[in-house]
Structure formats: C-alpha cells, structure tokens
Amino acid sequence: MIILRDKCSRCGKCSRYCPMNAISLNRSKKYFEVDLEKCVECYNCYRQAGCEDDALYPQKLGWPRTIRNLMSDELSVAEESGISGRGTEEMKTNDVTGRFAYGKVGVAVEMGRPQVSAHLIEVEKVSMALAKVGVEFEPDNPITSLMADKETGKFKDDVLQERCLSAIIELRTKMENLPKIMEAIKEVSGELNTVCSVCVASKLEEDGTNPSLAVLDELGIEYRPNPKTNVSLGKPFYAFQK
Amino acid sequence: MTHSLHRVKGQHGLDDDFVVLCMPSKDINHEGSGPKLRQFLELALEHEPSNLGDARLGNRWWQGGLDKMLDNIEDRAVVTAAFNDKAKLVSFLKAVKEADLGLSVVVSGLVEHVAECCEQAGVKRHTENRSLKIWGNTDLLPSEDILSVSTMCGHAMVPAHLVEYMIKRVKNGRMTPVEAATELAKPCQCGIMNIDRAAEILKELSEV
Numbered sequence: 001m002i003i004l005r006d007k008c009s010r011c012g013k014c015s016r017y018c019p020m021n022a023i024s025l026n027r028s029k030k031y032f033e034v035d036l037e038k039c040v041e042c043y044n045c046y047r048q049a050g051c052e053d054d055a056l057y058p059q060k061l062g063w064p065r066t067i068r069n070l071m072s073d074e075l076s077v078a079e080e081s082g083i084s085g086r087g088t089e090e091m092k093t094n095d096v097t098g099r100f101a102y103g104k105v106g107v108a109v110e111m112g113r114p115q116v117s118a119h120l121i122e123v124e125k126v127s128m129a130l131a132k133v134g135v136e137f138e139p140d141n142p143i144t145s146l147m148a149d150k151e152t153g154k155f156k157d158d159v160l161q162e163r164c165l166s167a168i169i170e171l172r173t174k175m176e177n178l179p180k181i182m183e184a185i186k187e188v189s190g191e192l193n194t195v196c197s198v199c200v201a202s203k204l205e206e207d208g209t210n211p212s213l214a215v216l217d218e219l220g221i222e223y224r225p226n227p228k229t230n231v232s233l234g235k236p237f238y239a240f241q242k
Numbered sequence: 243m244t245h246s247l248h249r250v251k252g253q254h255g256l257d258d259d260f261v262v263l264c265m266p267s268k269d270i271n272h273e274g275s276g277p278k279l280r281q282f283l284e285l286a287l288e289h290e291p292s293n294l295g296d297a298r299l300g301n302r303w304w305q306g307g308l309d310k311m312l313d314n315i316e317d318r319a320v321v322t323a324a325f326n327d328k329a330k331l332v333s334f335l336k337a338v339k340e341a342d343l344g345l346s347v348v349v350s351g352l353v354e355h356v357a358e359c360c361e362q363a364g365v366k367r368h369t370e371n372r373s374l375k376i377w378g379n380t381d382l383l384p385s386e387d388i389l390s391v392s393t394m395c396g397h398a399m400v401p402a403h404l405v406e407y408m409i410k411r412v413k414n415g416r417m418t419p420v421e422a423a424t425e426l427a428k429p430c431q432c433g434i435m436n437i438d439r440a441a442e443i444l445k446e447l448s449e450v
Contacts, residue, residue, distance in 0.1 A: 017429060019401045044399050047304060048429050074245075074397035074431050075300055086397070087244060093267035093346040094369040106371075108244055114389060115398050116382045165398045168244065185377065192378040197248045201371040208357065210370045224373040226256050226352050228247050228263075231360055232368040233339060234346035235271065 001039055001046060005031040007055035014049035014056060019165060020117060031055075040072035040117060040165050041065065064159045067120070070142060071164030078142040086110075087168040088140045091201035095230050098238035103175050105212055106201035107135075109185060111194060113166040118194040120146065121160040123167045126196065127153030129188035130171065133180045138170035166197075175202070178215050203240065245297070245396025246322070246350040246434050248373045252390025254443045258326040259394075260351040260359075261434045262286070262334065264343065265320040271344060276317045278343040283312060285341060286323035289334040294323040295433015303428045326438040328359055335363035391443050395430035404429075405444075412448040419445040 003014070003023070008031035015023035015032060022038035023045060025031075032055075046056045061069055070076045071086055078086075090108065091100055100106050109126055112118030123143065131137075131153030137144045148156045173181060178200070185198060200223075202212040216223055246261040264282040266275035279296075286294050295301040296311055298319040305311040315321065325331045331349070338347060347365075349356050360367050376383065383389065384402035392400045408422035417425070423440035427433075 016404050016407055017401065019398050021401075021403065042399065044401075044429055074297070074399060077298070089265070089267055090244070091369045091371050092263065092265055092348045093270070095346055096267045096270050100369060110244060110248075113396075113398065114248065114250075114376070114393050115384060115402055117398075189377040195376050195378040195380055195382055197244075197376055198374040199244055199247055199371050200374060201369060203369050204367055208367055210372065212372065216372075216374070221374055224248070224251075224375060225354075226247075226249060226251075226259070226350060227356075227370045227372045228244075228261075228348050228350040229353075229356055229360070229367050229371075230346060230348050230369040231335070231365040233343070233365060234267065235344035 001034050001041060001043065002057050002059050003032050003034055004055045004057050005033070007053045008032050009053050014045040014051060017045045017048040019044060019115065040163055041069035042072035042165055064162050067146070067159055067162045068164055071167050086166060087170060088138055090170065091230055093234060094203065095232050096234040096236060096238055098240060100172065100201055100203050101240060102203055102242050104172060105175050105178055107171050107173065107181055108199050109169045110197045111167045111169065112164065113195070113197040116195045117163055117165050118167055119161060119163045120155055120167065122192055122194050123169065124153065124155045124160065125191060126185065126188050127155070127169050129184045130169065130181065133177070133184045135171040135173050135181065138172065141168060141170045143167050143169055175211060175215065178212060179219055182219055182221055244371065245432055247371055248393060248396065249350070250386060250389040250393045252387045252443065254390055254439070254446060256352050257355070258442070259436050259439050260325045260331045260349065261322060262325070262331070263320060263322045263348045264345050266318065266345050268318070272317050274317065275345060276315050276319065278345055279319050279321045280312050280315045281341060282338060282343060283321050283323065285337045286334060289325070289330045289337065291323040292326045292436045292438040293427055293433050295431060296321050297432035300431040301428070301433045304431060322432050322434050324434050324436040326436060328355055332359045332362045335359060335365055339363060339365055387447055391426065391440050394435045394440060396434065397432070399429040399431065400426050400435065409444055409447050412444050419448070
C-alpha cells in the first residue's frame with residue numbers, strides 16, 4: 001500500500017487501522033506515508049479508513065511481496081487450500097474428512113499471532129526445529145509451499161525477509177510424538193523475535209475426553225479453557241475406527 | 243485457519259463469548275453448499291447473534307449490507323455467527339441440527355459451557371482444538387485487557403491502538419460502548435468479533 005502524497009490531507013484515519021503501525025506522518029509533516037518494510041499488504045487501511053481524498057493506493061505486488069498479502073489479507077484465497085484465511089480446513093471438517101483419527105494429533109504454530117507479525121526467517125526457525133523431530137507438514141497449507149525442502153523445513157531464500165501478520169505451520173503426527181514436538185517448540189521459542197500461538201487438535205474419545213490433555217498435563221503445558229469443537233453435523237460422516 | 247481460537251480472557255472473562263462456524267469440505271460436500279451456508283446465517287439471524295459474517299467475501303459492512311452479504315455466499319464460503327448467551331446458543335444449535343445442512347459446524351467457547359449447550363441441543367462433540375497460549379517473545383504483546391478485545395478478530399485486523407482509541411472515545415463520551423464496539427467489528431471480515439462482549443469490555447476499561 002502506498003499513500004499518494006499530493007492527495008493526502010493528513011487526517012491520519014488510515015494510521016489507526018494499520019495493524020503494523022506502519023503509517024505515520026512524514027518528517028516534513030505534510031503527508032502520511034507507509035513504511036513498506038513494516039507494511040504487510042493486508043489492505044485494512046484501504047478498506048476501513050474510507051479515505052475521502054482517495055490517497056490510499058494498493059500498488060501492484062510482485063513476487064515475493066505477494067506473500068505478504070496472501071498471509072495477511074484475511075480475504076485472500078490461497079491456491080493450496082482454496083479457502084480464505086491463512087490455514088486449512090484442519091479439524092473444522094474432521095467429522096467428514098477423518099483427517100485426525102484416533103491416536104493422531106494436529107499441531108499448529110501460528111507465527112506472529114496475536115498482533116505482532118513475523119518475518120518468514122522466524123517462521124523458518126520453527127519449521128526447521130520441527131523437521132528435526134520428524135513431522136509431516138500439512139500439504140494444503142500455503143506456508144508449506146514456501147519451503148524449499150519439506151524434509152528440513154528450509155524455506156526458499158527469496159522469501160525469508162518477507163513479513164506477514166501471521167503464518168501457520170501445520171502438521172499431523174502420532175499422539176506419541178506430541179512430547180518431542182512440544183519440546184522442540186519450547187526450545188526454539190526462546191530464540192524468536194516474535195510470538196506464536198500454539199494449538200493441538202485431536203479426536204475426542206466417545207465419553208468426550210480429549211486424549212491430548214493428559215499428555216499436555218504430563219508435560220506441564222498450560223492450555224486455554226475455550227477450545228473450538230467440531231460437533232458432528234457434517235455429512236457424509238467419516239467412519240472412525242479405533 | 244484457527245481464527246476463532248486463541249481468544250484472550252482478560253479481566254472480563256469468556257462466559258459471554260461463543261462463536262459458531264459452518265463450512266463445507268473441499269471435494270466432499272462443497273458442491274451446492276452456498277444455499278445451505280446462507281440458511282445457516284438466516285437461522286443465526288433468528289437467534290439474535292452478536293455478530294455474523296462470511297469469511298470468504300467479507301462482512302455486511304464491507305459487502306454493502308446484510309442482504310448483499312447473504313446473496314453473495316459462494317459454495318466454498320466459511321460462515322460464522324457470534325453469540326453472547328448460552329440459551330441463544332442452545333436454541334441455535336437445535337435449529338441447525340433440525341435443518342440438517344450436512345455441513346461441518348464448529349463451536350468455540352468455554353468448554354464447560356459448550357459441552358452443556360451441546361448436550362442440551364442434542365449434538366455430539368467430535369474433535370477439539372485447544373489453544374496452548376502464546377509462546378516466544380511475549381514482551382512484544384499489548385496488555386491482556388486490550389488483547390481480550392483485539393483477539394476477537396483472529397486475523398489481527400483490529401489493532402491494539404484502535405482499541406485504545408475507542409476506549410478513549412467512550413471515556414470522553416464521544417461514542418457509546420456499543421457504537422465503539424461496532425466500529426471495531428467492521429475490520430473483522432469474518433464476523434466473529436462479539437460486539438456485545440466488546441461493548442462490555444470497552445465500558446469496563448473506560449471506567450478505569
């Protein structure tokens with residue numbers, strides 16, 4: 001996003017909507033400008049500020065800057081997942097896909113969330129740490145497509161300096177691997193210059209028990225009391241077997 | 243997409259915060275799902291939602307009105323409704339079950355409330371996604387109370403400084419809490435910003 005300096009009347013409304021604090025008054029104080037290193041091309045300013053001067057201009061994006069928009073604009077649709085947002089169907093459709101069977105867990109590490117953002121070089125630190133313990137990255141996730149090597153979690157070099165509001169590393173694994181995955185995330189998170197929101201998805205037992213919670217309790221890992229829960233209304237219903 | 247997860251409690255708590263999402267699955271039941279997704283939102287409207295939206299094409303403000311939003315729903319949309327009350331949630335879940343849309347439905351909220359509501363509505367909890375909180379350099383985060391509002395948009399489109407600005411507007415009497423909360427809901431294209439809860443929190447924080 002850029003601001004056309006000749007049109008800007010310095011109302012500053014657009015700056016209030018920038019999640020990255022990337023819009024500020026220019027040194028000359030004659031117009032507002034966008035710090036393009038900070039800007040993640042989410043278009044929130046463009047959509048929400050209602051600039052009466054028509055000074056906000058979404059410039060044409062080239063590779064790899066297009067990644068910023070894809071991973072930050074909530075209305076962007078990723079080719080891999082086919083849905084808007086930054087991830088996949090994950091557990092939301094588990095009642096029909098059977099993606100997370102008994103004994104399996106899904107782990108997602110959403111880099112930069114909440115509100116901080118992340119450079120892909122930070123995302124790579126986590127993906128490489130996870131790859132070392134042996135995981136299968138979610139193929140439908142657009143972040144996986146940015147990896148040069150899915151075995152090592154190494155990203156393509158030309159994307160590493162791109163920044164996004166958040167980027168989700170998604171993986172599936174066996175429940176028995178959960179402790180070493182959690183340990184790997186814990187270790188690498190101390191090296192991060194950003195934050196990440198972590199979550200674990202699993203099929204509930206017949207009595208409603210979440211089998212991953214016992215593992216997390218054993219590891220001393222805290223979890224929030226407000227999960228999201230698939231409630232079995234999808235059809236055709238996937239036939240889960242123990 | 244974990245946009246309805248990771249909502250922060252703050253001093254206000256989470257007792258009045260529920261999000262219900264409906265979506266088809268690619269190549270399993272997405273063909274012809276548009277009218278069913280629309281029906282989900284129409285049912286939600288009968289149960290006094292705090293907010294609702296279409297995560298694919300945007301909320302009612304972005305699309306130019308509720309009718310346009312409903313008319314534009316596509317087969318691969320993800321639609322949502324937020325509620326602030328257990329009774330409304332139960333009643334809505336019963337209606338969705340009765341409608342037999344055949345699409346996946348996900349409920350976010352405090353687990354004991356969600357379990358109770360599912361039981362009363364006659365739906366069975368199937369798969370759960372648990373937030374393990376925030377890791378990394380947490381010194382970079384805004385305060386917990388600001389996050390309790392801003393994290394209601396899971397895509398971070400409600401900046402912390404916009405929340406602070408709205409608290410000031412409420413404090414100096416330029417906006418009511420509901421007006422300010424509605425302004426904060428506009429950037430949340432998915433429609434999961436719970437306007438009632440946001441208004442309560444803005445009111446509480448403006449009185450500090």
